[in-house]
């Protein structure tokens with residue numbers, strides 16, 4: 001969960017009460033984080049059945065994953081955000097108006113790169129790091145972007161012959177790696193993080 005530093009955020013309970021409106025009756029950030037985490041874990045396991053959300057490798061798949069993962073928590077699950085977002089005093093993520101085109105371009109690139117199939121480990125990690133950063137920049141949802149894109153890339157990786165198990169990475173490490181890629185175009189931390197998570201399907 002990252003904070004959003006914009007003047008008016010209609011996803012919040014009120015401007016003076018910065019907790020996301022939710023379906024679980026949570027009134028504090030802590031209550032919401034806990035409920036969100038518990039419900040996410042229950043839902044993500046179900047996605048082991050890949051047919052629950054078809055692997056169409058487009059906006060529909062991404063939205064379907066988000067909808068599935070966060071359906072118990074947010075009534076807008078599966079919907080792209082309709083506000084701009086920024087982190088603290090830092091950079092903006094992509095303007096919300098550009099999200100559909102951004103996703104479409106990303107998915108076209110992914111298809112042109114044959115969904116990252118047939119690559120050696122270093123090349124796979126290298127390309128995945130770039131895609132991770134790009135999707136992070138697009139940041140299509142108001143909340144749950146990290147978990148949705150980690151789920152998505154695990155599916156892409158599996159189809160390309162890799163198990164991408166995010167467990168060895170803790171949240172802060174990934175946030176710092178994402179920040180280094182975004183702010184300094186330093187992809188080493190994100191590559192290192194991805195490398196820790198990757199093993200061949202048959203291995």
Ligand SMILES: Nc1ncnc2c1ncn2[C@@H]1O[C@H](COP(=O)(O)OP(=O)(O)OP(=O)(O)O)[C@@H](O)[C@H]1O
Pocket residue numbers: 001002087136141142143144145146147148171174175176178179180182
């Ligand atoms: N300072 C930062 N600069 C750039 N990207 C960041 C920064 N901090 C976090 N991120 C990225 O944003 C993601 C979090 O976005 P969001 O809060 O929407 O997702 P989440 O699924 O709720 O949280 P998390 O990924 O922590 O589980 C992180 O996974 C990371 O990739």
